[in-house]
Amino acid sequence: MKLVILSDLHFAASDSLTDRHGQFADIFLIRLVRRINRFIQPDVTLVLGDILDNPTAPDAEERLRALRAILDKLKTPWIILPGNHDPAPDSFYRYMPDPRPWVEFQGVRFASFFDEDRPGFNGFRPPHEQARLAAARAGFDGQLVCLQHNSLHATGTLACPYNLTNAEVVLQDMQRQQVALSVSGHYHEGAMAVDSPVPTLIVPALCSPSLPFVVVELFEGRPPVVSRHTLSLPAAYRLIDYHVHTSLAYCNENMDCAKTVALARLFGLHGLAFAEHTAHLYFRRQNLRHNRYWTVDFETMRPSEIDDRADEYWRLVEPFRSNLVRAGLEADLMFVGHPFVRPSDWQKAEIRIGAVHQLPSLQLGNRAEQGKVADEYLALIQGLASSGIHILAHPFRVFRRGLRTEPPSRLFAPVCRLLKAYGIAAEINFHTNEPSPEFLAMCLREGVKLAFGSDAHNLCEVGDFQAALDLLAAAGIRGDPSEALWQDRIMP
Numbered sequence: 001m002k003l004v005i006l007s008d009l010h011f012a013a014s015d016s017l018t019d020r021h022g023q024f025a026d027i028f029l030i031r032l033v034r035r036i037n038r039f040i041q042p043d044v045t046l047v048l049g050d051i052l053d054n055p056t057a058p059d060a061e062e063r064l065r066a067l068r069a070i071l072d073k074l075k076t077p078w079i080i081l082p083g084n085h086d087p088a089p090d091s092f093y094r095y096m097p098d099p100r101p102w103v104e105f106q107g108v109r110f111a112s113f114f115d116e117d118r119p120g121f122n123g124f125r126p127p128h129e130q131a132r133l134a135a136a137r138a139g140f141d142g143q144l145v146c147l148q149h150n151s152l153h154a155t156g157t158l159a160c161p162y163n164l165t166n167a168e169v170v171l172q173d174m175q176r177q178q179v180a181l182s183v184s185g186h187y188h189e190g191a192m193a194v195d196s197p198v199p200t201l202i203v204p205a206l207c208s209p210s211l212p213f214v215v216v217e218l219f220e221g222r223p224p225v226v227s228r229h230t231l232s233l234p235a236a237y238r239l240i241d242y243h244v245h246t247s248l249a250y251c252n253e254n255m256d257c258a259k260t261v262a263l264a265r266l267f268g269l270h271g272l273a274f275a276e277h278t279a280h281l282y283f284r285r286q287n288l289r290h291n292r293y294w295t296v297d298f299e300t301m302r303p304s305e306i307d308d309r310a311d312e313y314w315r316l317v318e319p320f321r322s323n324l325v326r327a328g329l330e331a332d333l334m335f336v337g338h339p340f341v342r343p344s345d346w347q348k349a350e351i352r353i354g355a356v357h358q359l360p361s362l363q364l365g366n367r368a369e370q371g372k373v374a375d376e377y378l379a380l381i382q383g384l385a386s387s388g389i390h391i392l393a394h395p396f397r398v399f400r401r402g403l404r405t406e407p408p409s410r411l412f413a414p415v416c417r418l419l420k421a422y423g424i425a426a427e428i429n430f431h432t433n434e435p436s437p438e439f440l441a442m443c444l445r446e447g448v449k450l451a452f453g454s455d456a457h458n459l460c461e462v463g464d465f466q467a468a469l470d471l472l473a474a475a476g477i478r479g480d481p482s483e484a485l486w487q488d489r490i491m492p
């Protein structure tokens with residue numbers, strides 16, 4: 001059984017008094033929930049409390065509801081318990097599913113315990129709580145996992161300053177009841193597992209630097225295997241996200257330039273580039289739906305379909321521009337073979353991304369024939385390559401979207417040659433997309449540089465490159481991928 005365990009979000013209106021980034025806890029949680037659903041796919045997710053920072057704040061109820069709505073997006077079961085920063089269990093479980101007296105998934109039983117606070121951030125397990133362990137074991141001989149917020153460990157075994165004042169008694173009881181794993185939160189640095197007297201793990205706070213969480217694999221008859229993961233990137237890699245949308249994208253969910261820049265830092269990015277859809281800056285929202293913009297130009301646009309927000313975009317990003325924050329554009333490739341962008345805007349863009357979002361025969365619906373689409377793609381991309389772009393956005397995504405098929409591999413070599421000839425980087429983009437490992441391998445062989453682009457339409461996606469790093473690792477580039485990555489000349 002595979003478990004994801006997270007703890008200590010400390011969701012709050014601001015982090016003015018602490019360094020817990022409480023105002024971003026919901027963003028961190030959405031990022032993690034998406035990673036869990038798409039990539040980790042555990043059997044159960046455990047949330048070990050302190051999800052709020054202040055249980056008596058006037059907005060506590062609203063925050064609990066907001067976090068509940070995010071957790072409800074998990075596609076696999078989850079269990080949550082309150083910490084000392086949350087409302088007491090009976091209030092807390094008005095908003096969350098109550099795991100008492102225990103819950104069972106796939107033959108593993110999970111028992112949650114609620115301890116009393118003691119001075120010095122310690123805790124105490126009262127007899128009536130302690131008694132629930134024997135009750136959970138009664139008539140059950142499968143694996144038993146104990147959950148508590150307050151840190152619990154055998155004195156002297158883990159570098160953790162907090163403990164239950166009756167930890168020895170509690171752990172002896174766990175040993176007697178053959179508990180497979182005890183998991184706690186509360187101590188924000190966390191502490192790795194020990195085996196004595198029972199496998200014990202203190203999960204680091206999701207709100208602590210690097211935004212860590214833990215994956216545990218449980219086995220019958222041997223100790224659990226614990227691995228530590230993070231929501232943030234290794235700062236030493238100096239990764240840059242070249243493809244971040246703003247509040248001006250019609251399809252954005254919650255983008256905000258100031259928050260993007262703050263989160264980029266917390267997520268361990270070295271730099272980023274805003275890159276707004278050009279069509280969204282020129283067209284009215286309702287006209288975009290008609291997909292006219294693949295075929296018109298500035299001269300042929302009807303006044304009724306124009307909503308020129310390009311200057312608004314440059315004004316929006318200007319205050320954030322620096323050596324590490326660039327202002328760019330993602331220009332659509334039009335069917336006539338050049339990007340849909342006003343020359344003066346193209347000139348201003350420090351990072352120029354070219355994207356193929358549509359092809360002529362795909363507009364006819366599902367009857368499109370793959371060979372024809374492939375020919376169109378290749379013909380159009382020649383125009384894009386010579387238009388001064390730095391990065392080709394999500395290569396071949398149009399095939400997955402438009403035809404729901406893998407891209408035709410006969411395109412890989414000619415596209416790779418074009419990118420190489422023009423010094424254009426191939427984007428690694430997982431936003432509603434699966435980059436082709438075969439094309440990636442070809443780019444690496446041919447010396448075509450890669451660019452990481454989150455294509456963030458939601459703040460939780462900014463610099464979310466774990467999948468990109470994993471893809472590169474599978475292609476043989478483990479650790480720091482800098483050598484394979486494109487970097488714009490001005491970024492230090």
Ligand SMILES: [Fe+2]
Pocket residue numbers: 008010050083085186187188205
């Ligand atoms: Fe905490």
Ligand SMILES: [Fe+2]
Pocket residue numbers: 050083084085149185186187
């Ligand atoms: Fe706590």
Ligand SMILES: [Fe+2]
Pocket residue numbers: 243245330455
């Ligand atoms: Fe995009």
